[in-house]
Amino acid sequence: MPVPKPRLLIVDDDPHITATLSSIFSGLGHQVHIAEDGFSALKSVRAEVPDILLSDLNMPNMSGFELLSVVRRRFPGVFVIAVSAAFTGDAVPRGLAADAFHAKGTGLTQLFELVKAATYPHHARSDAGAAVTVWVTHAGERSAGTPLSITCPECLRGFAISWHPMDFLVETTVCPQCDAAVRYGLVPAMDPVHPAVPRAKPVVSAAVHLPAASLAEAGGP
Numbered sequence: 001m002p003v004p005k006p007r008l009l010i011v012d013d014d015p016h017i018t019a020t021l022s023s024i025f026s027g028l029g030h031q032v033h034i035a036e037d038g039f040s041a042l043k044s045v046r047a048e049v050p051d052i053l054l055s056d057l058n059m060p061n062m063s064g065f066e067l068l069s070v071v072r073r074r075f076p077g078v079f080v081i082a083v084s085a086a087f088t089g090d091a092v093p094r095g096l097a098a099d100a101f102h103a104k105g106t107g108l109t110q111l112f113e114l115v116k117a118a119t120y121p122h123h124a125r126s127d128a129g130a131a132v133t134v135w136v137t138h139a140g141e142r143s144a145g146t147p148l149s150i151t152c153p154e155c156l157r158g159f160a161i162s163w164h165p166m167d168f169l170v171e172t173t174v175c176p177q178c179d180a181a182v183r184y185g186l187v188p189a190m191d192p193v194h195p196a197v198p199r200a201k202p203v204v205s206a207a208v209h210l211p212a213a214s215l216a217e218a219g220g221p
Contacts, residue, residue, distance in 0.1 A: 005030045007030065007031045008030050008050055009050035010025075011056060011064065012034075012056040012059070018035075022034050033050065036059075038066055041067055042067065052081065052115060053081065055081070056083050056084060072097035082100070095183065133183045134151065134153060134182060134183065134185070146162065146163040154175065154178055155177050
């Protein structure tokens with residue numbers, strides 16, 4: 001009897017991308033659900049926990065940065081693949097609660113391999129043993145001294161800090177309530193043309209194009 005393939009949750013605010021990837025992975029035998037942002041993704045996860053979460057980072061309402069952080073804390077068994085046009089290479093960006101990373105616009109062969117790797121019985125987490133970063137969204141202008149509210153993941157109590165420019169957004173502070181070390185980051189609006197550079201307006205995700213050979217390489221018909 002064939003072993004069921006992992007269940008996927010695909011999260012992206014571009015409906016063309018979610019429709020394309022859903023069609024591809026469904027055709028390969030996966031059970032697939034889709035969501036348009038972090039909030040709808042969490043609703044889907046509460047209804048049925050997926051084996052693999054495939055998520056964009058730059059989305060409205062709740063970004064992928066925040067979604068992945070919540071999933072890692074609440075559903076640590078889910079294998080997380082972050083997807084973005086804002087970073088290059090295949091290394092997981094610093095502070096991101098993901099097991100793997102796929103750069104948009106680089107073809108789907110690597111993505112197929114990452115999904116296959118997630119099915120291995122003893123896959124290794126990229127940040128095993130590391131503290132999960134608490135991602136903070138701040139609307140409006142960002143300047144030194146801007147107050148940010150953070151919820152401590154240990155005692156679940158909130159406290160405020162003054163934001164200052166950081167080297168790729170991830171810093172560590174101490175919770176004044178319980179003295180726990182808290183890693184935090186400010187969610188960026190990412191420019192896919194110039195990685196890690198903030199931009200004022202949301203980025204429209206590029207459409208996914210499937211090379212003719214990719215489906216065959218992934219084990220499709």
